[in-house]
Amino acid sequence: MHARKRLGILFSNQEDAFWMDPIIMSVITAAIGIAGIAGSGFVTAAGEDAYKRLKAVVRRRFAAAEPALLELEATPASEAPRLALADRLTEAGAAGDEELRQTAQDLLAALLALRDQPQPPPLLDFDRLVAAQRFEISDVKAAGTVLRAKGARFEGEFVFRGVQQSGSRQSSGEPEKH
Structure with a gap:
């Protein structure tokens, strides 16, 4: 799939996503993924720990972006918090940050591991x-x-x-x- 189409899944305006730094895009994708299943019983301890580490890195190194991350956590289906988080991380200099990249990658790996877990049957x-x-x-x-x-x-x-x-x-x- 072309990058513009793939990123358009997260943003209605594909141009908003196309300019984004890959690390910032990874943070947004990981945050949406974990927020979407939080409290479901499906999140593993590794997933919870990885998300806590990601939030800690954002809080410590990019404090101005933390409110936007918390807003995204509260409303993962909404596009506005995604754009706000991208803007705040960009303004805070997160593009290209290696520690942020690694913590986002760890969270995405924990989320991908959930694919292979059995799902409960319908009630x-x-x-x-x-x-x-x-x-x-x-x-x-x-x-x-x-x-x-x-x-x-x-x-x-x-x-x-x-x-x-x-x-x-x-x-x-x-x-x-x-």
């Missing part, structure tokens, strides 16, 4: 599911997929509330209706 797994009237899933904590159905038909109300899945935030008290 509810149906080949076919037909529900009349009301189907509700509420107040559930699951490490992985909550509901999987190859074919589903809901003829009434489908309510999904108070569910925590793979480290995501708990759904609001107001049920989601589908």
